[in-house]
């Protein structure tokens with residue numbers, strides 16, 4: 363059963379997040395969906411949501427601390443208030459726009475691993491690396507595992523080529539298959555694909571060998587579309 367995840371990024375308010383989660387819950391409850399569904403809202407929208415058992419709410423980011431003086435950040439204490447036990451680490455927007463280094467990311471990973479969090483760990487190459495061919499792509503991707511315990515039991519990976527994120531350009535099925543199988547050869551963990559996944563292509567993508575689900579941004583922000591994405595994959599193995 364594919365794992366289906368929605369990354370809200372900097373979208374939705376507290377009010378619209380609540381409405382979204384209520385609608386999604388209703389759908390999941392009434393259609394007895396067995397997919398593992400994850401939603402990463404903004405941290406200002408966290409609440410003590412009632413969720414059905416297949417739905418988990420996660421954090422898009424948090425600092426590697428319980429609390430303290432880290433202006434603009436939230437830590438474990440703020441996540442625990444809402445019983446959040448899932449976190450996205452290494453997303454390309456944090457690596458490239460917010461300039462998180464591999465060292466910062468590895469520290470964050472270690473901290474939340476120690477807390478037993480489910481970690482969705484993102485990797486992926488920028489366009490200039492893609493243009494250098496498969497060998498370079500894999501070299502780049504495996505460097506994103508420096509300092510990361512790949513044997514952690516509560517780890518999900520997400521391969522998200524940077525050039526495919528939010529651009530409408532999806533990697534070809536052949537590329538996804540090649541890269542996913544190369545990653546899987548070394549790391550035996552669930553591996554999602556992300557980068558312009560949408561209602562129309564999610565089923566095909568989730569059927570590629572070694573793809574265990576999808577991490578979706580833009581196309582998941584309307585709850586009706588996200589529900590359709592789950593519908594389109596619910597019967598897959």
Ligand code: PGA
Pocket residue numbers: 369522526527528529530556557558559577578579580581
């Ligand atoms: P996208 O984003 O679906 O808008 O390409 C994916 C992601 O960044 O997780």
